[in-house]
Each structure stands twice: as C-alpha cells, then as structure tokens.
Amino acid sequence: MAKFKVKDLKLAEQGKMKIEWAESRMPVLAALRAKYKKTKPFKGFKIAGCLHVTKETAVLIKTFIDAGAELSWSGCNPLSTQDDVAASLAKDGVSIFAWHGMNTKEFYWCIDRTLDFKPHLTLDDGADLIFTVHKKYTNLIPNIIGGTEETTTGVHRLRKMAEKGALKYPVFAVNDMITKWDFDNVYGTGQSSIDGILRATSVLIAGKNFVVAGYGHCGSGVANRAKGLGANVIITEVKPTSALKGTLEGHEVMKMDEAAKVGDIFITATGVKDVIVGRHFLSMKDGAIICNTGHYDCEINLVELEKIKKSKRTIRPNCEEYTLNNGKKIYILAQGRLVNLSAAEGHPSEVMDMSFANQFNAQLALVNMYKSGKKYSVDVHKLPDEMDQEIAGVKLATMGLKLDKLTKEQIMYNDDFSAGT
Ligand code: ARJ
Numbered sequence: 001m002a003k004f005k006v007k008d009l010k011l012a013e014q015g016k017m018k019i020e021w022a023e024s025r026m027p028v029l030a031a032l033r034a035k036y037k038k039t040k041p042f043k044g045f046k047i048a049g050c051l052h053v054t055k056e057t058a059v060l061i062k063t064f065i066d067a068g069a070e071l072s073w074s075g076c077n078p079l080s081t082q083d084d085v086a087a088s089l090a091k092d093g094v095s096i097f098a099w100h101g102m103n104t105k106e107f108y109w110c111i112d113r114t115l116d117f118k119p120h121l122t123l124d125d126g127a128d129l130i131f132t133v134h135k136k137y138t139n140l141i142p143n144i145i146g147g148t149e150e151t152t153t154g155v156h157r158l159r160k161m162a163e164k165g166a167l168k169y170p171v172f173a174v175n176d177m178i179t180k181w182d183f184d185n186v187y188g189t190g191q192s193s194i195d196g197i198l199r200a201t202s203v204l205i206a207g208k209n210f211v212v213a214g215y216g217h218c219g220s221g222v223a224n225r226a227k228g229l230g231a232n233v234i235i236t237e238v239k240p241t242s243a244l245k246g247t248l249e250g251h252e253v254m255k256m257d258e259a260a261k262v263g264d265i266f267i268t269a270t271g272v273k274d275v276i277v278g279r280h281f282l283s284m285k286d287g288a289i290i291c292n293t294g295h296y297d298c299e300i301n302l303v304e305l306e307k308i309k310k311s312k313r314t315i316r317p318n319c320e321e322y323t324l325n326n327g328k329k330i331y332i333l334a335q336g337r338l339v340n341l342s343a344a345e346g347h348p349s350e351v352m353d354m355s356f357a358n359q360f361n362a363q364l365a366l367v368n369m370y371k372s373g374k375k376y377s378v379d380v381h382k383l384p385d386e387m388d389q390e391i392a393g394v395k396l397a398t399m400g401l402k403l404d405k406l407t408k409e410q411i412m413y414n415d416d417f418s419a420g421t
Contacts, residue, residue, distance in 0.1 A: 002095035003113070007083040015055075015088030019062075022055035025349035027398035028357040028391055033063045036364075040068030045367055048119035049073040050111055050129035051150060052080040052341050053098040056352035058089055063360055071095065072117050074110035076125040078102045079334060080341035108132065118143055121363055125150035126295050127157040134161070134168060146170040146366040146376060148359055152185065152216070153271050153295035158380050170376035172362035177383060179354040179391040181217050188347030188355075190221030192340035193267060193293040194229070200318040200333045200343040201289055203265070206230030211263035213256065214270035215239075215246040218293060222267055223251055234259050236275075260284055267339070268292040268299035278304035281322075284330055291333035293340055300336040318343040357391045358383065 023030070036042075047064060051057055053075045064071055073089070075081040075098035086098045095117070097110035111132050118140055124130050130147050133140055146169050149155050155175045161167040175181055194205070210231035212223040219242075223233045227250065235246035236256045247253045259266075260280040264287070268275045271294050278301065284290075292299045308325050315321040318339075320332045334342035346352070362383055369376055396403065406414070413419055 002090075002093050003116075004090040004094070004096045005099070005110070005113070006086040006090045006096060007099040009087050009091060011084035011087040012091040013088075015058075015082070015084030015086070016091075018055040018082070018085055019058040019088060022349040022352075023059050023062075026056065026059050026353035026356070028353045028394050029059055029063050029360070031394050031398075032357060032360050033066050036067040040066075041364060041367060043068035045121060045145075046070045046072070046117055046119045047121045047123055047363060048114040048117075048129060049123040050076045050114065051123060051125040052076055052346060053086045053089070053096065054080070054082050054341070054346045054352075055085050056346065056349050056356065058085050059349070060352075060356040060359060061089060061094060063356075064363070065094070067360075067364075069363075070117070072097075072114040072119065074098055074107075074114045074129070075102075076128060077337060077341060078104070078107050079337045080346065082345065112136075115140060120145050121366060122147035123150075123359060123363065124148065124154055127154035130171065131157070131161075134166065138168075141168050144169050145370045146172070148172045148174050148362040148366075149380075150174050150180075150355065150359065151295055152181070152218075155380065156271065162378075162380050167378055167380075170366070170378055170381060172365065172381050172383060174355065174358045174362050177358045177391075178385075178388045179395075180358050184347055184351045184355040185217035186221035188221070188351040189218040189269070189293055189340060190225040192344055192347045193218075193222045193269075193291075194225050195345070196293075196318075196339035196341075196343035197265065197267070197289070197291060197333065200291075200316065200339065201331070203289065205265075208232070208264040209234060209262050211236065211256075211259045211266045212251075213237075213266070213268040213275045213299070214294070215242040215251075216269065216271075219269035220245070220249070222269060222293060224249070226265075227251070231265075234263065256280060257283070263288060266290045269294055270299055271295065273298035274301050275299045277301040278308055281305055281324065281330060282308060282326060284328065286328040286330075288330045289333065290330060290336075291339040291343075292336050293338055295338065297336040297338075300332065302332070302336050305332070354391050354395060357394075358387075361387055361391075 072095040081098040155173040210226040211234045233251040237243035
C-alpha cells in the first residue's frame with residue numbers, strides 16, 4: 001500500500017459511494033478517461049497535487065491514474081477535506097495526506113510528504129505547493145517539467161512571482177480557461193456558497209440584506225443566486241467597472257462601512273485581506289452572519305474580532321457565535337475559511353467536470369511538450385481557445401444539446417471586412 005495519512009480508513013466505503021455519485025455527473029472527465037486509458041500518456045510521470053480533497057477531486061485523481069500517472073496528493077485547505085473520500089482514495093492505493101481540521105503545521109507537513117517522491121509535475125489550487133517547492137525544495141526544480149493552477153488567487157500569486165523573476169518553471173493558469181472561470185467561479189461558487197451558508201445556519205434568505213464583498217466572477221455568482229432566493233443584495237467594491245455592473249444588474253452598491261450597519265448576511269469574495277475588520281463588526285446588527293468564499297481566510301479579520309469579543313462558543317457545526325464587548329452577538333461561519341468547501345461539499349460535480357478537464361489537459365500539454373523535446377517558457381500560460389470549445393462541446397453533447405453550424409456563406413461573410421450597410 002502507498003504511504004498515506006487520513007482520518008479514518010473505516011470511512012472508505014462511504015467515500016467510495018460519494019465518488020461514484022460524482023463520477024456519474026462528470027462526463028467530460030469520463031470521456032478523457034476513455035480516450036487515454038489505453039495509451040497512458042502519463043506513464044512514467046509523477047504528479048504532486050495540492051487541491052481540496054473532495055469527491056470531484058477523487059474523480060480527477062482516478063482519471064490521472066487511468067492515464068498512467070503516479071500521484072501524491074494533499075488538500076489545499078485545512079477544512080475542506082472530505083474524510084470519507086480521502087479514506088477511499090487511500091484504500092485504493094493513492095498516496096494521500098489529508099484530513100479535515102488539520103492545523104497549519106500539519107498542512108505544510110502534508111505538502112512536504114507529497115514532495116517525497118520527487119514529482120515531475122505540480123498541480124495547485126492556491127499555489128501553496130508550488131510556493132513550497134520554490135521556497136524549500138529548490139533541489140526538486142530541475143526535475144520538474146511544469147505546473148498547473150486552479151484558482152484566481154493562485155494565478156494572481158504566480159503572475160506576481162513571474163513578474164519578479166521568482167518563478168522557476170512554466171505553469172498553466174487553468175483558471176483562465178472560459179470553461180473554468182465562466183462556469184466554476186460563477187455558477188459553482190454561487191450555488192455552493194449558498195449551500196454552505198444554509199448548512200451552517202439554515203436561515204431564510206428571502207428578505208435578508210445580503211452583502212457581497214467583491215463583484216468579480218465569484219461574487220456575482222453568489223449575489224445573483226441570493227437575489228434569486230429573494231434577498232436584497234448589497235455589493236461592496238473597489239473597482240468602478242465591477243461596481244457599475246453590480247448596480248446595473250439590480251443590486252445596491254455601497255461602502256462596507258455603510259453595508260456593515262444594515263447587512264444580515266455577509267460574504268467576502270475579493271481575494272484580498274481585511275475586507276471586514278474590527279470597526280465593521282462593532283457596527284453590525286445583532287445576529288449578523290459573516291462568511292468568506294475567497295481562497296484564503298484573510299478576508300475577514302478574525303484577529304481584530306478576537307480583541308473585541310466578550311466570549312465565543314460553537315453554536316452549530318461551522319457556526320461560531322461571538323458575543324462582542326458591545327453586547328451584540330454575531331456569527332462567523334467555517335472560521336472564515338471558504339464556506340462552500342468547509343461547510344458544504346464545494347461546487348457541484350457538473351461544473352468541476354469542466355474545471356478538471358482543463359486541469360487534465362494542461363498537465364497533458366506539459367507532458368506532451370516534454371516528450372517532444374521542447375519546453376514551455378518559464379511563465380504563466382493558457383491553453384489554446386480551441387480546447388475550451390472542445391470541452392464545452394463535449395459537455396453540451398453529454399447534455400443532449402445540439403448546436404447550429406455556420407454555413408459556407410456565413411463563414412465567408414464573417415471573413416469579409418467589406419460587407420457593411
Ligand atoms: C474540488 C473545488 C470544488 C470541489 O475550482 C474551485 C476553485 O477555484 C477553488 C478555490 O480554492 C475551489 C475549487 N473547488 C470548488 N469546489 N475543488 N472539489 N467540489
């Protein structure tokens with residue numbers, strides 16, 4: 001058996017069923033699996049992965065294994081691991097280091113273990129693995145062909161590394177594919193964040209003042225789902241175009257200092273720190289619920305909250321009640337970590353299907369380039385647009401939906417710049 005550390009192997013059977021449930025809703029990955037099962041393009045290649053251990057990730061892992069890869073995996077968030085899924089993977093021989101509720105030291109210990117087998121490729125969500133390689137394991141870099149990154153925050157980190165000349169091998173920004181950010185970030189985050197809030201609180205959304213900090217792809221997804229449930233949505237923003245979009249889509253726009261006074265439910269989706277801080281908590285209404293769906297837990301300043309609290313207790317799973325010095329009670333969900341993966345199961349399988357097809361294709365692009373004897377430049381790359389259309393095409397076909405085709409005349413019209421009035 002491969003090396004692993006998970007919470008409890010006895011959960012494996014339950015995890016296996018969960019994975020089967022996801023598998024049946026991930027047809028694009030199934031198509032890739034069928035396509036590469038025989039040729040095994042990853043044979044001889046080792047991938048270290050650091051990405052939320054969920055039932056959907058398990059399907060990605062199995063797809064890589066069927067395509068010949070050897071893997072070692074850790075979770076990319078201390079609260080997002082589904083212990084039953086991790087147990088099932090360990091039982092199936094996957095080298096996995098992940099459990100729910102680990103501390104920061106354990107988190108990095110797990111990443112270290114996935115590097116023990118000296119990978120050829122890294123796969124990240126949030127860039128903690130690749131950053132660890134660059135900081136602590138530079139000896140591994142000559143052996144590494146490249147890496148891939150799942151999320152906006154990770155891609156942002158990698159671009160900063162590339163700008164400063166700190167990036168030492170090529171990476172693919174999976175997040176930048178249309179079939180990732182325009183679906184996963186919007187509809188995935190929209191639904192799974194609401195799911196997390198409901199599982200942690202079971203409150204009525206209709207009629208609530210629902211404050212969304214950040215109106216990017218994730219924030220707009222959450223805002224529009226909350227609106228659909230009958231909430232009065234308030235947007236806070238720093239970027240004029242995003243704020244403008246929010247207001248034209250029917251939401252109120254105001255500063256957080258104002259929103260803090262009227263909000264019933266708050267969610268941060270910005271990617272930056274200190275979006276909700278001490279003075280905001282103090283001006284909130286009694287009973288306010290606060291959570292985050294951004295990658296890191298720095299958007300809500302819990303250090304400042306600790307300083308202004310009288311007491312705290314866990315009143316429900318993933319729901320911490322803080323009694324403040326001013327006598328009011330406010331509620332923090334999932335310790336300020338991504339509420340959708342900590343208090344719920346993350347995005348539904350149907351959207352992760354496309355995100356992970358992009359992960360697979362990006363890893364394969366790195367391997368194919370290596371096999372051809374060439375190299376990608378040390379930079380942040382994107383797969384060609386045709387690959388997006390291919391993934392969307394397979395997805396549509398599996399949904400039984402058909403498209404029109406351009407006629408010869410339409411193609412000629414498109415190419416003809418002289419055609420006008
Ligand atoms: C694995 C998930 C899931 C899920 O693709 C999403 C993204 O960009 C991440 C930011 O950390 C989370 C990731 N994600 C969302 N849902 N990864 N399994 N079910």
